[in-house]
Amino acid sequence: MPDLTRNAVDVLPEGRLAEQLSADRPLRIKLGIDPTTADIHLGHTVVLEKLSEFQRQGHTVVLIIGDFTARVGDPSGRSSTRPLPSAEEIEANAATYQEQAFKLLDRERTEVRRNSEWLRMEPDALLGLLAQTTVARLLERDDFQKRLGAGVPVAALELLYPLLQGYDSVAVEADVELGGTDQKFNLLFGRDIQVAYGQTPQSILTMPILVGTDGVQKMSKSLGNYVGVTDAPEEMFGKLMSIPDEAMAQYYRLLLGSEQPAGPANEAKRKLGRRIVDRFHGEGAGAGAEEHFNRLFVDRGVPDEIPAWDIDPAAGEEPGTILLPQLIGSGFELSSSEARRLIKGGGVKLDGETVGPDILALPREALAGKVLQVGKRRFLTLFDSAA
């Protein structure tokens, strides 16, 4: 039987999980995710993967979509108050989160709940919950201490977060709760809340935080260093190839559960890319994505599928000419000033040939049917709807 604590950072209290596991009954394993952004990324999957391991050993996963807590803002690991998403955003994200989570979890053995079910409680009940702790206790956490020390504000709402998350554990009667290491305070706090409500406290297990594609900061959507589980295969492979070599070992360990193979870093990284793409897009998708990658970046060719773009709307005043800044701007969602600078900087190519720095307009015939390229990775096939 595989070791469920593999890769875990904290498994608390000492020895408790082993006891629970030996009791020979299915445990209720809780994970809460707040739908604050549109997509689940690889960072989330580290914990989801662990959850799946529990599941494979017959335990029940309780996945909590934190549609209510998303409105409060988890202070965990934050150096400033989190910007709160709108109700619409939360709703939209909540809808897609579970689908994404099921890329890793077994539907049959997963209970999905939204915490607005029980957190949208009567004021009396809320007071009852608030009565369970003290401000000193809430302020103990390291992230608050740092912020208080640095004079960075702590929103009153944030103070409530651990109480609410803890109450989730009460509501679903969790035996074990998982989370990233940044969740340690919240997870432990949940134990106290459970005791206050007469339940046996959960044990907790924390997993390391995956570093983002920049190799420095934790993976997060807002930092733009993430690989989304819904990213297209090519995109996913490309992003994985761009991670720093030093981050690779961690990716292997946390995402694939294996050690980085010996040998050239480039080889190992390609393998990482293939395996992860396969996982989310099906066997063979990784190889396809790699081919695409090779064509694009190794052979410096053009991708097999390039979106078409109509040049006509960029027609200039002189008959028969197309204004390049306008064309590039609209085609690649850049401002025309940006496009102008790109041309000047030699970053624009037509059928592989760099467009001269002073060329701001070209005859329609010179553009229709050609491939317009900006930088290394953005392409459009041009056509002329007026022709």
Added chain:
RNA sequence: GGGGGAGUGUCCGAGUGGUUAAAGGAGACGGGCUGUAAACCCGUUGGCUCUGCCUACGCAGGUUCGAAUCCUGCCUCCCCCA
């Protein structure tokens, strides 16, 4: 309730009446090198109908030939005391 401080471009952060679209850094983007790694080098980094025009230093007014810089009001935020 009282006192103090702050709001500048994606972010950090200079600038306290005159080439200031606003130093510097980070980030990002483009080019070179390459393994879309790292390191390094170069360039760009408000918008546009681009040899010029427009918008911009929390908001609204005002003083001035001229303001991010001075004045008035407002808004927001932070800290301390109570």
